[in-house]
Amino acid sequence: MEGLEIGLNGNLVDAETQQEGGRFFAADASSSNYILLQCKDVLTLEQKEELKRLHVTLLSYPAYNTYYCRYEPTELDEIRALPYINYANIYRPEFVTEAGLKDKLENSDEGHQPPEEKRYEVYISLHEDHRNRLEQIRQKIIQVLGIDPELVNADAFILRAKLQSHEIARVAGIDEVQRIEEIPRLALSNNHARVDLNLEYIIGAANSRLVVGGGLGQIIAIADTGVDDQHEALRGRVRVIEGSRNTDARGHGTHVAASAIGSGNSLEFGPIQGTAPFATVLSHVIVDNAGNITWSPLMFQRAYNREYGARIHSNSYNVSHAGIFQQRQYDGLAQDCDRMAICLPQLVILFSAGNSAPFKNVTSDGEIESQAAAKNVITVGACESTRPMTRNPLTYDYYVAVPIPGYLALNLAGNRDQMALFSSRGPTKNTNGGPDDRRIKPDVVAPGTVIYSAKSSQLDLTLPNILPGAIEAGVPNDGRWSYMNGTSMSTPLVAGCCATIRGRIALQCHNLARIPSVLVKAILINGTKWMVGTNQDSQGFGRVNLAKSMVCFSNHLGCGFWPKQESDFARMQMIQGQELKIRVPLPTANPYPDGITPRFSLTVTMCYLDYPDQSGLVDHLSLKVLQKTRLPDGTFPERYGNKLPGEPADNRNNVQKVIWDGISAPAPFQHPDPFRIYVRVERLARDAQFLHHFALAWHVEEMSRGDAQFDFWNERMPSTDARNRFMRKD
Structure with a gap:
């Protein structure tokens, strides 16, 4: 080559x-x-x-x-x-300083302030062998530049500095420095949703226990504006991280927290619950009264440690753009998230996709960036909610700071299978040069319009940059609650779903002391519903359907997940070219009455942690599903994750999903395990063995009626009546 x-x-x-x-x-x-x-x-x-x-x-x-x-x-x-x-x-x-920052330095026009006097806030990333020597390199930079030590500070994996243009050029010449980039400004991404996520749907009495528990014993860390811990929906279930405050003058954090764990009563709608009403919240305030966000990846470590014990971390903020939107390439913020996910492999990290999508069908390369573009996090976009509302017409105008003709008349459709028009779309930005490495983002979507949740009693509308959502998205009849819109709202709903999934794993897998984050992610994505008429750039792998995700915990043949015990971790440490094989067992006899010819769909999802070296894959694992029914040419039918039949393995995404529809009977009943799941190590760029975690989830569903109905089946379903009790239209 x-x-x-x-x-x-x-x-x-x-x-x-x-x-x-x-x-x-x-x-x-x-x-x-x-x-x-x-x-x-x-x-x-x-x-x-x-x-x-x-x-x-x-x-x-x-x-x-x-x-x-x-x-x-x-x-x-x-x-x-x-x-x-x-x-x-x-x-x-010449390659150390990020291209966008170099352009800004070369074309700087600061008006009254001479460019050479302006200080730029930058991240300084070091080569991999110096990441544990941050303080020594910090001192070296201070000495080389002769500047105030307060201008350079160490963070988790990087240095933060305020440097002038000529100082940036000198730091780029320090041998240990790998990358310099400007620090972006962050901004917030501004119990009817339980129905939209199918939390209220229990598949038959036998499976009712699958979603019972609602995150019991799980701790969700929320980095936001704070939480009003005296709100009735949250009282007694909020812990504040040391150094943070237990108030919320901006209202965003309280709304977010209650969407995840809230449980209360509304005069308007009766009982209101979040998606994990038995979980608790760890509140970490990162937004000051002026609306500025102070972010550090160290907050993940702090929430995770033994003192607090959070295993889910929900984040509803993104990069704020002044002027024309330009999608950022995979940056230091994304790298920090991916690196922290590897360091803390049990921590499920979620980020909102952002609210930067154009309101019209404007062609663009995508809007998802920075933390939301990280490979190892769950990125959440927003679909619409089916909640009825009296505001008429209900439009998206509260997202337009300057009136734009044609935008104000765009109505909310109230259709959960339609994207919210503001929700940022993928894919991630392609790296300049080399092969196309754009990845699927968001990972999932959840309701993000007209979300009804707790209103902070300490709300101060006089604060600068206060979000308008609590007022302009509609005024409820009960002042303890408010409506808000945005991917900020969809993210905690999914965080609560993750808490429910993780709680179920802990309950069922007594021999799995370490629950990997990728297992929660795989189970979540395995149950998502594809929204017909919406492309993958908008919805990722689809709308969260928790009831369907939880089916892999059932005792039905053809449903399962991996790993299930500590000994499985040793099987992950494969070398390049090696593969893991899992058989999918099915009934050996057709359980249906004569004359019924069922057709089936098999869904398999694989997720793994990848290094943060670049936007594209560093280690390349592939997911393949093979059917043990020989074709006339002697081969076996097979499908790769995220690919159409006959296409090669996906080499861009560390989340891969196979949906194999139209599997005809009686073939499934002629072999005790007619399907094989393969995870193969295609490339290990750095190590001799795969050193991180990967996970699988799968289920089989019957599609005999040819529409969205399904039932989960095993040999104990002898009659049509029995099958019908398990039927549910999604």
Whole structure:
């Protein structure tokens, strides 16, 4: 393979510039301990060992077939001569500063303030082998620049600094620095929803216990404006993280918290519950009275630790854009989320998708970015709610700061299978250079319009930048409750669903002491409903349907999940080319009356944690489902996750789903396990073994009526009457 053009921190890097005679070619590595290594194909274990003998340490995988490497010797000729290497060259300071920030520095026009005096708030990311030496590098930067130590501070994995233009250029020349980018400004993404999410739907008496519990014993951390812990829907079930306050003058956090765990009564609608009414909330205030958000990935660690014990973390805010929207590439915020998800593999992290979608069918590349674009989080978009409302006409005008002709007449349809028009869409932004690495986002959607939840009694409408949702989305007849709209509202609803799923895993799997976040994610996504007429860029894998997700916990054959016990973790540590096989057992005899020919659908979902080196996949795992019914040509039918029949494995997404419709009887009854699920390690960029977690969830449903009806079945369903009790129209 010829040298590839790739993107590093948004900068295009052409292979020719890295090779002899090229603009950035260096004869040796005497000026740096870090080299950029581009290979012709996926490195084999033998090639990795050979590079190790040559003192090349693979650190991270920032682009396709390309590595950041630690290399202390000076001579590069022996590495360059290897037949599987496109080029080996020092990592140049020209690539360190993110392209968008470089453009801003070059075109700066600050009016009365000279550009050289303006300080930019930036993240400084270090090479992988220096992430545990933040304080030492901080001191080095302070010494090199001769600046006030207060201008540079250490965070979880990065340094935060306020630097002038010429100082940024000097920091880019420090060998240990890998990336410099501007810190974006964040902003909030502004019990009828239980019905829309199918929490009230129990599939038959035998399965009624599947959703009972409502998150009992689960702790959901919510980073927001605070929580009014004296509201009747929340009283006694809110804990405040040390240093935060137990008040909420802006109202957003209280509304969010009650959507997740609330339980109260409304004069207007009677009992109102969140999606996990038996869970508790850990409140972490990150929004000050001026509406500014202070964010650090350390908040995940703090909520997770033994003192607080949160295993679900809900976040309803996104990057705030001034002026024309421009989708950000995979940035330091996304990397921090992905890295923290790996460090805390039991923590389920959720982010709102954002409210940046255009209100008309305007072609764009997508709006999901920063934390919401992270690979290892659950990103939640908004569909509409079916809640009736008296405001007439009910429009989206409260999302338009400046009136735009044609936008104000867009009515809410009250259809849960229609996207909320403001909900940010995917896919993620393609990295400049190299193969297309746009990923499916959001992961799921949930109701985000006219969400009725708790209203803070401490609401102060005189505060700057106060959200209008509590007023303009409609005024309820009961002042203890309010309506709000946005992906901010859909996210805690899904967080509560995750709490319910996690609680059920804990109840059922006594030998699984560590519940991986990817297992919760896989079970959630496995039950989602595809919204017909809405594309994948908008809805991701579909609308959350908790009742259907919970079916994998039933005792029906053809329904299950993995891992189920601690010993399963050892089976995850596969090498490149190795695969895990799981059989899907089905009844060995047709349980239906003569004359009925059922047709089935098999749904399988696989999720795994991936490194934060780049937007695309670093480690590549594939999901394949195979049917043990031989075709005339001697092969077996098979499907890959996220792909149509006959298409190759998905090499972009670490969430992969197979929906295999129209499986005809009697084939399923001729083999005790007619389907096989395979998870294969296609590529390990950095390690000899896969070191993270992956998980699977699956279920079989009967589609004999040819519409949205389904029933979950096993050999104990002998009659049509028995089957009909399990029927439910979604």
